[in-house]
Amino acid sequence: MKKTQLVIMAAGLGSRYGGLKQMDPVDPQGQFIIDYSIYDALRAGFDEIICIVKPENEALFRETVGSRVGSKAKLIFAHQRPDVLPEGFSIPEGRVKPWGTAHAVLCAKPLIDSPFCVINADDFYGASAFQTIHDFLIAEHTGREYAMVGYRVENTLTENGHVKSTLLLNSFCLSILFLAVYGAAFFLLTDPIHAWLALAPRAVENLVSALLPALIGTAICALTHLICHPQTVLAAYGWLLLLALASLVTMLLLLRGDSGASVLFLQLFGMMVPVPLLMGFGSSWWLLRRRNSL
Numbered sequence: 001m002k003k004t005q006l007v008i009m010a011a012g013l014g015s016r017y018g019g020l021k022q023m024d025p026v027d028p029q030g031q032f033i034i035d036y037s038i039y040d041a042l043r044a045g046f047d048e049i050i051c052i053v054k055p056e057n058e059a060l061f062r063e064t065v066g067s068r069v070g071s072k073a074k075l076i077f078a079h080q081r082p083d084v085l086p087e088g089f090s091i092p093e094g095r096v097k098p099w100g101t102a103h104a105v106l107c108a109k110p111l112i113d114s115p116f117c118v119i120n121a122d123d124f125y126g127a128s129a130f131q132t133i134h135d136f137l138i139a140e141h142t143g144r145e146y147a148m149v150g151y152r153v154e155n156t157l158t159e160n161g162h163v164k165s166t167l168l169l170n171s172f173c174l175s176i177l178f179l180a181v182y183g184a185a186f187f188l189l190t191d192p193i194h195a196w197l198a199l200a201p202r203a204v205e206n207l208v209s210a211l212l213p214a215l216i217g218t219a220i221c222a223l224t225h226l227i228c229h230p231q232t233v234l235a236a237y238g239w240l241l242l243l244a245l246a247s248l249v250t251m252l253l254l255l256r257g258d259s260g261a262s263v264l265f266l267q268l269f270g271m272m273v274p275v276p277l278l279m280g281f282g283s284s285w286w287l288l289r290r291r292n293s294l
Contacts, residue, residue, distance in 0.1 A: 002114065002115060002137065002138045003047050003048065003113075003114040003115075004045065004046050004047055004048075004114060004115050004116065004117070004134060004137045004138060005046065005047065005048045005049070005050055005112060005113075005114050005115070005116040005117075006037075006038070006041045006046045006048070006049050006050070006116070006117055006119065006130075007050045007052065007105065007108055007112065007116050007117065007118045007119070008034060008037065008038075008049065008050065008051045008052065008118075008119055008120075008121050009052050009101060009104045009105075009118065009119070009120050009121060010022045010034065010051055010052060010053050010057075010061065010121035010122075011052050011053050011054045011057075011079075011080035011098060011104060012120075012121070012122070022034055022121035022122040023060065023061075023064070031068070032064070032065065032121075033121065033122055033123065033124050034051075034065055034121045034122075035065065035068055036124060037119055037121075037123075037124070037125060037130075038065070038068075038069060038073075040125070040126070040127040040129075040130045041117075041130045041134075042072060042073055043127065043130075043131075044127070044130035044131040044133075044134040045131075045134045045138070046073070046117070046130070046134060047073065047074070047114075048073060048074045048075075048076070048114075049069065049073055049074065049075045049076070050076055050077075050078055050108050050111050050112065050116075051065065051075065051076070051077050051078070051121075052077075052078045052079075052080050052104045052105075052107060052108050053077055053078075053079065053080070054079065054080060054098075055079045055081065058077050058079070061077065062077070076111055078107050078108040078110075078111055079107060080098045080103065080104050080107045081098065081107065082095055082096065082097070082098050082099070084103070084106060084107045086106070101118070105118055115137035115138070116137070117130075117133045117134070117137065125149070129149045129151075132149055133147065133149050167231065167232060167235060168235070170228070170232050171232050171233075171235030171236040171238070171239055172236070172239050174224060174228065174232060174233065174235075174236035174239075175236040175237070175238075175239035175240045175243065177221075177224075177236075178217075178221050178236055178237070178240055178280070179240065179243065181217050181220050181221055182213070182214070182217040182221075182272075182276050184217075185213040185214070185216050185217035185220070186213040186217075186272055189209075189212060189213045189216070190209060190213070193205070193208055193209050193212060193213075194209070206271060209271065210271045210272065210275050211275060213272075213276075214272075214275040214276040214279055215279065217276055218276060218279040218280050218283060221233075221280060222283055222287075224236075225284075225287055230284055230287045230288035231288060233284045233287075233288075234281070234284040234285060234288055237277060237280040237281050237284055240276075240277060240280070241277055244269075244273050244277065248269060248273075251265050251269075252265070
């Protein structure tokens with residue numbers, strides 16, 4: 001059977017992630033995603049592992065990934081350095097970061113001597129992907145033939161995370177909906193509450209006027225959990241908090257010459273804003289924790 005090699009690109013800087021994502025544990029045993037990939041690759045029949053790393057990270061990879069691979073397979077390291085370039089190219093002045101995936105494979109070229117597969121260290125592929133590509137690599141081919149394992153898009157989507165920009169946009173739009181719901185609740189219920197509690201003490205009337213619309217508004221807004229991720233709903237209440245603070249500052253600046261109007265505004269703000277935010281944040285946080293615990 002043909003010898004096959006698995007080339008793992010693990011030299012990323014993690015600048016957007018904020019650290020070496022490929023070295024973050026993903027299970028209670030402290031293993032990395034790369035450990036799962038190596039395990040599945042060896043079961044599929046790969047013979048040798050080439051790990052492309054930054055020179056300063058090799059010792060860390062040897063200590064962690066290398067110790068777990070042990071004698072199960074040959075594990076060798078290639079260094080991705082900016083100065084490894086095709087003939088005729090030079091490093092631009094001030095360039096310290098390595099280039100992308102093609103450059104990473106170029107750095108490993110001296111170690112590649114058989115059919116090989118290239119993967120990212122921080123992506124999970126699944127056992128069937130390694131078996132599929134390994135079967136292709138050991139098959140008989142005429143000339144140069146290449147392949148790529150593909151996935152159905154619907155099988156790659158998850159409910160356990162969101163792209164940040166999408167989360168911000170969706171939650172902001174949802175916050176506008178929440179604002180309309182709470183506004184309608186206070187607008188429609190304030191007069192009936194005053195009529196029902198005409199003979200009640202003013203403190204009781206104010207308390208009910210603050211709590212009942214907020215409770216009904218929160219209950220209606222909670223229905224969005226049926227179609228939205230709890231994280232999106234929680235972020236929407238974060239937007240509501242920012243909008244409320246912006247409105248408070250703006251109105252106080254506009255009314256700074258009228259103390260009576262400022263006091264009245266603060267009373268209305270205190271009655272209509274904090275309670276819905278507290279109820280909304282509390283219910284969304286509880287639902288998010290409950291979802292994560294399932």
